[in-house]
Amino acid sequence: MVRYSFCAGAIGVAIPQAVIPGLRDFLLDLSPSEVAASQLLTEFWEEAFNCSLTKSPAVNKGLCDGTNDIKRLKNPYTETSQLRVTNMVYKAAYAIAHAFHNALCLETNVTTQCDKLIKLKSNQIFSELKKINFSQNGYHVSFDANGEPVAAYEVVNWQTNESGSTEVVTVGSYDASLPVGKQFHINRNITWMEGGSQVPVSVCSESCPSGTRKVLQKGKPICCYDCKPCPEGEISNITDSPDCIPCPKEFWPNANKDACFPKPVEFLSFEEILSTILATFSVSGACLAIITAAVFFRHRTTPIVRANNSELSFLLLFSLTLCFLCSLTFIGPPSEWSCMLRHTTFGITFVLCISCVLGKTIVVLMAFKATLPVLSPNRLSLN
Structure with a gap:
């Protein structure tokens, strides 16, 4: 799939790559005679050099002349550093070897004694396999309580090189054995779709900000x-x-x-001009009502005060005084008691004032509608 250019920009995880010591030399140390002895190697050789080792060459293929050098060949076979799965098999073989060694050998402080004649059972090898702990070819091999190796992967990115071909480039790593927060690491720039350096988005709209x-x-x-x-x-x-x-x-x-x-607390303070004007009118009105009440009380026995229904008049003047003074409770910072007092006092005094006015009005109406008694003619007498 590396040959397809549409894969450029892809990113994923892969098994770590490694150079297995001696593997490349072993694979490249092949002669035509050794290749001809193996059917599998013969098929590989003929496919790699487009020639035939047999006496009856295939169509469009000539006989291999023996000058073919596999060391000059450029394909995944010769690039052994990319054999990721092969490296896992390499480590697995060493893990089995260590398990056999631990089961057959007894190590002391001085020497190691091995008994190769012991007949081992599969459960013995499996038990020793869970205990192995070694490093091979730069990689640590061990298993946890669940029989799982430590997760270690490479972050790979499919990039287009200068020649226009696609290659898999290691751009980071993931190692579960490292402390939390340091397990994932990116050490190279990632090339995204069409060679861009900006991370592509999967939505057709920009992210909505706060608010x-x-x-x-x-x-x-x-x-x-x-x-x-x-x-x-x-x-x-x-x-x-x-x-x-x-x-x-x-x-x-x-x-x-x-x-x-x-929310900011907004109120009418005593330092403001409007508060001063309001307080002046309130106190002045209350003083006028009190003065009027004092005058009425001073002349309470006079006919004009008695005819004006003195009880309702005193009650009206009292309610007017409270109405004037009630406006002072709306000045200053609000509190729980002041808020309750404002509305309660204003409601009671205002209703009381209106009730007194209404009562005096009814009394006047009743006085105007009253009729004088008519005397009977029979009861009239002349002096």
């Missing part, structure tokens, strides 16, 4: 969406949020709608 939510586009795939700002009183503090969340009570969103902060 917005994703709204899917009708008739398009799920990766296509619009970013809509959060409604009033709601925020989103993560990228690509599907929904917005409302702010708690006594909080409201900031300008970017990505965080909630406490």
Whole structure:
């Protein structure tokens, strides 16, 4: 698949590659006579050099003249460093050898004694295999309690070289034996699709920032969406949020709608001009009501005060005084008691004032509608 250019830019994990000592020399130390003795090697030789070792050459193939040098051949067979699975077989063979050695030999501080005549059973080899712990060709081999080796992989990237062909390049590694946070490592630049250096995205829309939510586009795939700002009183503090969340009570969103902060306490302070004017009118009105009440009380026995329904008048003046003073409770910083006192006091005093006015109005109406008694003519007499 390396021959296909559309694979350039792909990234994945692979078994670690390694150079097995002596393997390349062993594979390249082949003579035509040795190759002819093996049917498998004969097929490989004829395919590699496009010639025939037999006396009856195939169509479009000539006889091999013996000058073919396998060391000059350029193919995966001669590039032994890319034999990743072969390296795993290499380590597996050494693991079995170490298991046999541990089962047959007894090591002391001075010498090692081996008894090669012992008949071993498979469970003995399996038991010793779980205990092996060695390093071979630069790689450590051991097994955990579950019989699994330590996970070690290479991160590979399919890149296009200068000649235009695709090659598998190791760009990083993963080693589960390292501490957490250092297991995954990238040590080379990754080439993505069409030779780009930017990481490709798998969506057709840009990520929605904080303060917005994703709204899917009708008739398009799920990766296509619009970013809509959060409604009033709601925020989103993560990228690509599907929904917005409302702010708690006594909080409201900031300008970017990505965080909630406490609402500022706004009130009418005594230092402001409006507060001074309001307090002056309030105290003045209360003083006028009290003065009027004092005058009425001073002349409470006079006919004009008695005819004006003195009880309702005093009650009305009292409620007016409280109404004037009630406005002072709306000045200053709010508290739990002041908020309850404001509305309660204002409601009671205002209703009481209106009730007194309504009562005096009813009394006046009743006085105007009253009729004088008519005397009977029979009861009239002349002096």
